[in-house]
Amino acid sequence: MKLPARLVAPVAAALVLVAAACAPQTSDNGAEGDDRTGTLRVWLFQEVDNRPKEQVVDAAVTAFEKRHPGADVQVEYIPVDTRAQRVKAAFNDPASAPDVIEYGNTDTAGYVEDGGLADVSAEFAAWPDARDTDPAARASVTVDGKVYGAPLFVGVRALYYRTDVFQELGLRPPRTQTELIATAKRIRAAKPGLYGIAVGGAYTYGALPFLWAHGGELATPGGGSYTSAVDGAAARRGIAAYTSLFGDDNCPAAKCASMGGNATVTAFASGRAAMAIGGDFSHAAVEAGAAKGRYAVVPLPGVTEGSIAPAFAGGNNVGVLRSSSHRTLAVDLMKSLAGKDTQRRLFDAMGFLPTYTDVRAEAARKQPFVKPFIDTLAAGARFVPASPAWGRIDASLVLPTMFQEIVSGRKDVATASRDAAQKMDAAFASAAG
C-alpha cells in the first residue's frame, strides 16, 4: 500500500516519537546543586480547618526568610486525599517537585525506597532540638539507621467512654483488657441499643494495641528485611482478644466487620456506642456529636492491671526531597517547620501533639484533655515496620482482610493469621529482592 507523500512526514514523525517513547518513563532524582538563594517550594497537608495552621507556618516562614535573605518560600497546601498521587508525581518529575514536603509517617520507608527523600542523618544528629524527640517519633523518620526527615507531630489513640452510661450502670473505666471486654458486653446486655465498644474489622490501628499488649509483633527485623510475626502465639492471643469483641453481645459482625476507624468514632460521637478507640485528632468529631459533654478519655488498658496497651504512633513528618537544588536551605527550613517553637504553636493552634517529650509535657499542663494521650505515648508507643513493603501491605488490606475473615467466621484465628503472615512475607521478600 502506497502512502501519499503528504502523509509520510507526519507518520514518520509519529513513528519516531513512538520509538523514542519506547520504554516507560524513569526519572533521575539526583540533586544538581545546592543554591543558597532562590525559591523554595513547600507542600504541606491541607487540614479541615486550615487557617490556624497557615498562620503558624507563615510565622515560621517569615522568620526563616529574615535569616536567609534571597530565599523565597512558597507554601502550597495539598489535599490529604490525593497526596499519594501528588507525591508520586513529584518524584516522577523532579523539575516541578517541591523542595520540602509534609508526609504521613507510615509512608516514610516507601518514599525512601522510591528514592524521593534526602538522607538528613548528619543534620538531624547535630540539631539540638532533636535530642528531645521521642523514640517512636524518631523511629518514624528512620529507615536502615538513616534519618529521612523531622517528625512534625504524633497522633495516638486512647479509649473514649461515655461517663453517663458508666455512671448509670455503676461501671468504672476498665483497667485491663479482660475487664474492657467484660465491661463492653455488660453494657450491651443492659442497653441493647448501644455497642459496648465500637470496633471495626477494617480498623487496623484500633486492633494493633491488642496485638502489642499481648506481647505480639507485626514483624521482626533480621537480615536486612522483616519476617511477619502476626501468626506468633502472642500475636494470635491479641488478635483473638480483639476479634472477640465482634458479635451480637457487643458489636455485631454484620455491621462492625466493615467499619474502619472513622466509622467507629462516628458511632461513638453519635451516641450509638458506649466506648470507642479514638485519637487525639478525633476530639473535634466527638465534640460535634451527641456524645458532647458526656464522655471522658483514658489510656487503652493493657493485659495487666494498671498497664497501658502500646499504641500506634501515627503522625506526620517533614522531609527534604532528594531532587532539591537547595539542599542546605531546605534542611534549614525543615528544622524551622518541625522545630520546638513551631510545634508548640501548632499544638496551641491545631491540637497536634508535639514530638518532643519536653514540649509535650508543657502541652499536657496547658490542655488537660490531651493527658491520657500523652500518658499513652509515655508508656511507649509503637510503629509499623520501617520497610517499603509496609505501604503495599497496608494498601492491599492484608490486616483488615485477616480481621474480617475471623469476625465473619470464614477462618479461625490460626488460619487467618497464617495466611496474613504469608502475604506479608511475600511483600517483605519482594521489597528486599
Place this chain on the structure above:
Amino acid sequence: MTHDTGRTAPTARRGPGPGPGPGSGTAPGPSPGRPLPTATASPFPSSSRRRPRRRPARGLDGGRAPWIYLAPALVVLGGLLVYPVYQLGLISLLEYTQAQVSGGEPTSFQGLGNYAALLRDPQFRQVLLATVVFAAACVVTTLAVGCALAVLLTRIRALPRLVLMLAALGAWATPAVTGSTVWVFLFDPDSGPVNRMLGLGDFSWTYGRYSAFALVLFEVVWCSFPFVMVTVYAGIRAVPAEVLEAAALDGASQWRTWRSVTAPILRPVLLVVTIQSVIWDFKVFTQIYVMTNGGGIAGQNLVLNVYAYQTAFASSQYSLGAAIGVVMLLILLAITLVHLRIVRRQGEEL
C-alpha cells in the same frame, strides 16, 4: 412515523447498517424536501446501482483518497488507542513499581513473569471468576429489564411514557458515585428505608457475599437499563408499520410477530446494546468501590477492575496492574469477537 413509507425495502435489503439504528430511526428518512443527492435520499435500488459505477474512479486514485480521508481518524486512534495499549503491554512485561518510575531502582525486563505471578495468585483466579459471573448476571438482568420496559413504552399512553422516560433518564444521568452512595444509604441496616419497608430489621446487605453482590447488581442495572431501554425503544419504533400490519393481516400472534418480524429487525440494535453492556459490566468499578468499601469484607466482592486498581495504584505495582489490564482487554476482545461471529453466522452483516 410519517416517513416510514419508503424505508421498508432498504431496511430489509441493506441490513443493519447504521441507518435503522437508534439515532436515525425516525428523523432522516427519505423526506422529499431534503437536498441530499445520494444514498440516504434515494430508495434501495440506488445503493446497488451506484457501486459498479464508482469502482473505476476509485481505481484511478490509486487508493490515495481513502487514506487521506482516514488520516485524521488514524492519527487520533493511533495516539489515543494504539499507543496506550502498546504501553500497557510493554509495562506488563517489565518490573515497574514506584521505585522504577522515580528512578530509585533500574527497570528490568521480566518476560511473562507478571502473568505467571497472576496465574499463580489464587485470589486473582477467584476474582476473575467472580467478575465473569457477576458481569454475566448484570448483562442478562440489564437486557431483560431494558427490553421489557422498551416494549412497555410502546404500549402505554403518552403521559405515562413521558414519566417512565424521565425516570429512566434521571437514573441514566446520575453519576455513578452519587447513585452508589444513595443506594448504600437506601439499604443501610440502621436507617435505610428499604429494610424498614421490607421488614428486614437491621439486615446488613453488604455483610454477606451474595447479598452484597446483589445490592451492587441492583445499582448497576438501575443505572444502565435506560440505555438499553431507549435504544431498543427507538429500534422498535423504527420497525415499519406495514410490516407489522402485514403480519397482523396474516394472522400472526403477538409472540410470532416478535419472533419473526420485530426481533430480526432489532438484531443489530440488540447486538450493540449487548456488547456495550458486556463491556460496561465487565469493567464495573465505581459501584463496587463505593458500595462495598473497596471490595467488601475480606475482599469478598472484589472484581477485576477494583483488584487491578488496588494492585496498580494503591500498592504501586504498575506492571502487575498492567498485566491485569491486558488480561481484561483480551477477555473483552474475545467475548466481542465470538459474539460478532455468532451474529454473522445468523446471516447479519455489520
